[in-house]
Structures are given as C-alpha cells and as structure tokens.
Amino acid sequence: MAAGMEAATGLAGSPSSVMATGVLLVATAFCLLLLLTQPLRRRVPKGLKPPPGPRGLPVVGNVLELRKDPHLALTRLSQKYGDVMEVAIGTQPVLVLSGLDTLRQALVRQGEDFMGRPDLPSFRHIADGQSLGFSPEVGEVWKARRKLAQNALKTFSIAASSTSSSSCLLEEHVSKEAAYLVTKFLQVMEEEQSFDPYRYLVVSVANVICAMCFGKRYDHNDQELLSLVNDSEKFGEVAAAGNPSDFIPLLRYLPSRSMDLFKDYNQRFVRFLQAIVKEHYETYDKDNIRDITDSLIEQCLDKKEASTAARIPNEKIVNLVNDLFGAGFESVTNSLSWCLMYLVTYPNIQKRIQAELDQTIGRERRPRLSDQGTLPYTEAFILEMFRHSSFLPFTIPHSTTKDTVLNGYYIPKGRCVFVNQWQVNHDEKLWKDPHVFNPERFLNAEGTEVNKEDGEKVLIFGLGKRRCIGEFIARRQVFLFLTTLLQQLEFSVRDGRKVDMTPRYGLSLKHKRCEHFQVKQRFPMASLS
Numbered sequence: 280m281a282a283g284m285e286a287a288t289g290l291a292g293s294p295s296s297v298m299a300t301g302v303l304l305v306a307t308a309f310c311l312l313l314l315l316t317q318p319l320r321r322r323v324p325k326g327l328k329p330p331p332g333p334r335g336l337p338v339v340g341n342v343l344e345l346r347k348d349p350h351l352a353l354t355r356l357s358q359k360y361g362d363v364m365e366v367a368i369g370t371q372p373v374l375v376l377s378g379l380d381t382l383r384q385a386l387v388r389q390g391e392d393f394m395g396r397p398d399l400p401s402f403r404h405i406a407d408g409q410s411l412g413f414s415p416e417v418g419e420v421w422k423a424r425r426k427l428a429q430n431a432l433k434t435f436s437i438a439a440s441s442t443s444s445s446s447c448l449l450e451e452h453v454s455k456e457a458a459y460l461v462t463k464f465l466q467v468m469e470e471e472q473s474f475d476p477y478r479y480l481v482v483s484v485a486n487v488i489c490a491m492c493f494g495k496r497y498d499h500n501d502q503e504l505l506s507l508v509n510d511s512e513k514f515g516e517v518a519a520a521g522n523p524s525d526f527i528p529l530l531r532y533l534p535s536r537s538m539d540l541f542k543d544y545n546q547r548f549v550r551f552l553q554a555i556v557k558e559h560y561e562t563y564d565k566d567n568i569r570d571i572t573d574s575l576i577e578q579c580l581d582k583k584e585a586s587t588a589a590r591i592p593n594e595k596i597v598n599l600v601n602d603l604f605g606a607g608f609e610s611v612t613n614s615l616s617w618c619l620m621y622l623v624t625y626p627n628i629q630k631r632i633q634a635e636l637d638q639t640i641g642r643e644r645r646p647r648l649s650d651q652g653t654l655p656y657t658e659a660f661i662l663e664m665f666r667h668s669s670f671l672p673f674t675i676p677h678s679t680t681k682d683t684v685l686n687g688y689y690i691p692k693g694r695c696v697f698v699n700q701w702q703v704n705h706d707e708k709l710w711k712d713p714h715v716f717n718p719e720r721f722l723n724a725e726g727t728e729v730n731k732e733d734g735e736k737v738l739i740f741g742l743g744k745r746r747c748i749g750e751f752i753a754r755r756q757v758f759l760f761l762t763t764l765l766q767q768l769e770f771s772v773r774d775g776r777k778v779d780m781t782p783r784y785g786l787s788l789k790h791k792r793c794e795h796f797q798v799k800q801r802f803p804m805a806s807l808s
C-alpha cells in the first residue's frame with residue numbers, strides 16, 4: 280500500500296509530469312480559444328452547402344485582408360470564391376454578395392429574405408437608434424414609415440410651385456440654389472483666385488433638402504449648418520461596411536477618437552433637428568402645411584385613430600427628418616463633387632457637355648427638369664460618374680430575415696450581408712475596359728440616345744426592398760445642378776495641376792478636397808428666363 284501511494288504521488292509530483300500537465304492545460308486552453316474564436320458556423324441542412332470563402336485567422340478572422348479598401352479586397356476575393364462568399368470579421372461570419380444577376384436574385388426576387396439590417400453597435404448611435412435606414416427594425420411599423428417618408432418626399436418635390444415659373448418645387452429649389460452657386464463661385468474666384476468647391480456645393484445641396492424638409496435656407500456662412508455638413512466624414516468613417524469595432528467586441532472597450540467624434544456628430548445632428556421640429560410644432564397650422572416636417576406632424580396628429588403601423592409617435596418625427604436630411608445632402612453633394620473632379624480631369628468631356636447644352640438649351644433660358652431625356656451625352660456622363668466612382672461601394676449592410684438559400688448555398692437567418700456595388704460597376708463581364716472613364720459607353724452608335732439597359736446595370740442606389748427612397752429626387756438634382764453650372768461656367772484647376780482622384784474608403788468614397796479649382800464665365804450673364 281505504502282509502495283502504491285509512493286508510486287501515485289511520484290506520478291503526480293515528478294517535474295516531468297507537472298510539465299506534461301501544464302502542456303496539456305495550455306493545449307486545451309488553446310483549442311478552446313480556437314473553437315470559441317472560429318466563426319460560428321451553423322449546421323447546414325442536408326443537400327446544401329455553406330458559402331465558400333477564405334480561411335480566417337483566430338480572433339481577427341479576415342480583418343487583416345480587409346483593412347485597406349475593403350471593396351477592392353472583396354472584389355479580388357470574389358474572383359476566387361464567387362458571387363456568394365463568406366468572410367469572417369473577427370468571429371462574425373459576413374456574407375458578401377457580388378455579380379449583378381446574384382444581386383438581382385437576392386435583393387429583388389428574394390427581397391423579403393435579404394431586406395433586414397444587422398444590429399451593429401455603431402448604428403445604435405444614429406438617430407438615437409431609430410433610423411429608418413440603419414436600425415434593425417423591419418416590421419409593419421417600419422414599412423409604414425418608409426412609405427410615409429417616400430410619399431412626403433415625392434409630394435414636396437413634384438408639387439407645383441406657386442411662386443415661380445418652375446415646373447415643380449424641386450425645380451424651383453434647385454434652380455435657385457444652382458444660380459446662387461454660379462454667383463458664389465464667380466465671387467470667390469475674384470476674391471481668392473482659386474477655391475475648394477465642395478464647401479459651397481454642400482451648403483447649396485443641403486439648402487435644397489432643407490427647403491423641402493423645413494421650408495428654410497441657410498447662408499453659406501451659417502456656422503451651425505457648416506459644422507454639420509462639413510463634418511460628414513466623421514459619420515462615414517464609422518458607418519462604413521466592415522468597421523472592425525462593429526464585429527470585434529474587444530475593440531469597443533479601447534479608446535477610439537473616430538468613435539467619439541461619430542457619437543458627438545450624431546448627437547449634434549439630432550439636437551439641430553430637434554430645435555427645428557419643435558419650432559414647427561409651435562407654429563403648426565393644419566390649413567397651411569408648409570413642408571415635409573409639417574406633413575409628418577399632420578400624419579402624426581391625424582392618424583391618432585389609425586392602425587398602429589400607420590401612426591408615428593411625435594418623437595419619431597425627428598428621426599424620420601434626420602434620415603431624409605442626412606441622406607439628402609451627403610450623397611448628392613458627393614455626386615456633384617465627383618462630377619467636378621472628372622470635368623477638370625477630362626476638359627474635352629466638359630467641352631462636349633457644354634456644346635450639347637448650347638445646342639439644345641441655348642443661352643437664353645436656364646436648364647429645366649423637362650430637359651432630361653434631351654441631353655444624351657450629359658446623361659451618359661452622369662451615369663459614367665456613378666459607375667466609375669462607385670462612391671457608395673457597398674449599400675448599407677443588410678441581413679437575412681430568415682434561413683434561406685441563394686445559388687445553392689445555405690444562409691441562416693440573421694446573417695450580416697455586404698452588397699458590393701463597386702464590384703458590379705467594375706465587372707469585366709458587364710463592362711469593356713471598366714477602369715476607363717468613358718461616357719460614350721452608354722450611347723448608341725450615333726451618340727443620340729442613352730442605352731437604357733446599360734444605364735440600369737449601374738448600381739449606386741441599391742436594389743429591391745431597401746432601394747434608396749431619394750433616388751427620384753437625387754437623379755433630378757444632380758442633372759439640374761450640373762447643367763445649370765456648366766451652362767454658365769467653365770471649370771479648371773490652377774496652373775494646369777492634376778486633382779487627386781484617389782478615393783478614401785468610408786460609407787462613401789471621398790476624393791481629397793482640392794483648393795485649386797478655378798471658374799471662368801462662359802458668356803456675359805443676363806437674367807435667364
């Protein structure tokens with residue numbers, strides 16, 4: 280017995296056995312860690328397969344491959360793994376969709392399955408977590424709100440203008456702001472000899488959506504508005520698809536300057552809008568609905584008796600206005616800013632647009648919305664700007680609302696989905712020389728018509744149930760701002776310098792601001808009819 284005891288203690292206590300136990304413990308801990316940090320793959324039903332994708336590292340997944348320009352990295356990976364692929368960001372699996380046919384299948388034909396939004400931590404700071412575009416809510420209440428916002432936008436853009444010769448309110452607001460912008464550019468040109476156009480574009484575009492939403496316009500030096508609209512990069516950096524801190528919990532506990540700025544930006548945005556909505560409540564008159572905010576207040580007061588879905592609680596009005604205002608100024612400004620970058624880079628393209636404007640509209644009257652459809656080269660240029668810049672490389676992330684199957688791959692409910700618009704717009708299967716900027720690709724051989732089918736292949740407003748609700752007014756705004764500016768001004772860069780078109784990644788791809796823009800008046804300014 281004593282000998283047995285000795286043997287037992289000897290076994291447990293010898294240095295080699297302590298070492299073996301240690302190694303075993305470390306190995307077990309490592310295996311456990313590996314297991315815990317591997318993307319959590321659900322069981323795939325028989326007969327189906329999980330989407331393919333690159334193997335990720337423990338803890339971080341594929342983050343290192345995606346840290347710079349994720350749209351390019353995911354386009355490269357999709358060439359290897361296909362249109363339906365899965366990557367891991369941290370331990371979270373993310374489905375990445377590419378290819379126009381696959382996107383049409385997922386977002387249109389299987390639209391209900393792919394219409395969700397993931398509950399990402401950064402999205403909870405947007406519009407107090409109540410955003411139409413970013414919150415994970417997708418039920419009946421959300422649908423009713425989306426419809427309401429869509430109708431309000433349409434009503435306050437196509438309604439007839441009572442005070443001007445414009446065909447509708449949208450035309451009136453854009454024409455007024457664009458004419459002001461022409462004068463402003465000429466004035467700063469005279470004072471400073473060159474300037475950064477973004478700073479002025481953003482206020483003019485914001486004024487259009489302000490006029491529709493709040494019946495109000497701001498001075499180009501209004502500090503409160505300037506501090507909001509000029510800071511939108513703080514929003515785009517954090518809200519971009521693939522922000523690691525949305526997927527790796529540990530990162531949320533580390534100090535982050537960009538996250539602090541993002542939170543502060545969102546709070547300032549809500550405060551700015553709260554004050555405007557409060558003012559509207561105080562001066563509300565049901566017999567004089569002045570703007571979108573009034574019309575939302577009307578819905579909210581009138582529908583007290585209506586079904587829960589159609590009703591919007593008072594406090595949510597501010598959130599709806601937040602979505603319309605935020606989305607309404609940022610992407611349209613970006614479109615126009617990219618237009619100017621292409622125009623100074625390709626002066627011959629600028630000249631050709633101006634020749635078309637001179638021939639079709641002339642110099643006696645201002646461009647109108649009804650000119651859309653009569654200026655094929657100009658329209659081809661706008662399409663090419665959307666395609667080539669692809670400045671919204673991904674849509675806002677989606678998520679699956681139920682277990683589903685796409686192209687034979689099993690995708691469980693709640694899977695975060697990235698929609699790669701950049702890939703579609705640069706897909707060699709769809710476009711000849713996709714990296715070349717060439718508006719003519721959209722025109723027929725005679726150059727007299729835009730090929731509608733090719734135009735529809737450009738993906739910038741998303742598709743299906745989450746398709747942008749502002750597309751109708753955005754396309755019109757870009758057309759009218761651009762034609763009004765180019766009818767009267769010629770843009771160039773000081774001393775023939777080149778602008779830097781290298782995009783910086785974010786929710787929107789932004790080019791570097793350029794302070795060397797110059798303008799020349801094309802003909803003596805008379806007051807245009």
Ligand code: HEM
Pocket residue numbers: 411412413425432488602603604606607608610611614671673674675676739740741742744745746747748749750752753754
């Ligand atoms: C050129 C300008 C614009 C572009 C390229 C653009 C593009 C987009 C894209 C890609 C989405 C996300 C689609 C998705 O997640 O699948 C979106 C959503 C949205 N856009 Fe736009 N947009 C533009 C202008 C506007 C304007 C002017 C407004 C309103 C005044 C607006 C309001 C919205 C709203 C509210 C959503 C969220 C929709 C939802 O989640 O259901 N956008 N937009």
